Amino acid sequence: MPSSLEPFLGPPERFRPASTQAWRHVEDWLGRDLPADYKEFVDGYGDALLCGHLFVPHPEGSDPLLKFMQEERRIFQEAYGEVRNIPSALTDAWEEIVPWAYHDWSGDVCLFFSDPENGQWRVAxxxxxxxxxxxxxxxxxxxxxxxxxxxxxxxxxxVREPLWQSMPDSPLM
Structure with a gap:
């Protein structure tokens, strides 16, 4: 876990990391590797709510990450498909957009997309x-x-306290 986040969330020993196989299933579906810092974060703090509303799924959590990504991508593409002011960086990566978190207060979704200039993951x-x-x-x-x-x-x-809380009935606790 990047040490810059530990002062806010505590040590990442709360969960067991996802198995290599669970991450491989997700990345095989995506066709590429996810950012290492994201995977490290999810392994330490995933299947949780951040700030009371931001759901971050874990590959082996109550709403498994792969299922979450597949469903949220479909929902996102249906909901935003007719929106006219989508930035070209997102339309260029439309089929590969990766939902990684959901905000239950507003229905907003956090996404990864590939930067067309350098192929690196970006956040939206x-x-x-x-x-x-x-x-x-x-x-x-x-x-x-x-x-x-x-x-x-x-x-x-x-923003609500606590900054981190496990999802109720998480199989990882």
Whole structure:
């Protein structure tokens, strides 16, 4: 776990990491590897709610990550398919967009997409209530650090304590 997030969430020993096989199933479906810092974060803190509303699934959690990604991608593409102001960086990666978290307050979804210029993963937030997008310039870890340390959240996201809580009935606890 990147040490920059531990002061806010505590040590990452709360869960067992996902098996190599579970991560492989997810990455085989995607056709590429996920960012290492994201996988490390999910292994330490996934299957949880952050700030009271941001659901981050784990590959072996109560709503397994692969199932979550598949369902949320379908829902996202149906909901946003007719939106006119989608940034070209997202339309260029439309079929490969990867949902990685869901905000249950507003229905917003956090996405990974491949930067067409360098092939690296980038973070975006798709706002559900008024279809707009926030393209994040920072890395996954930087985005999470801003959210957890500075409480710099995307528009409309309330921050509640505790910053981290396990999903009820998580099989990982």
């Amino acid at each position: 937030v798709a706002f559900r209530q008024c279809p707009e997008f926030l393209l994040v310039e920072e890395s996954f870890t930087d985005f999470m650090a801003l959210l957890l340390s500075d409480r710099r959240t995307p528009r409309g996201w309330p």
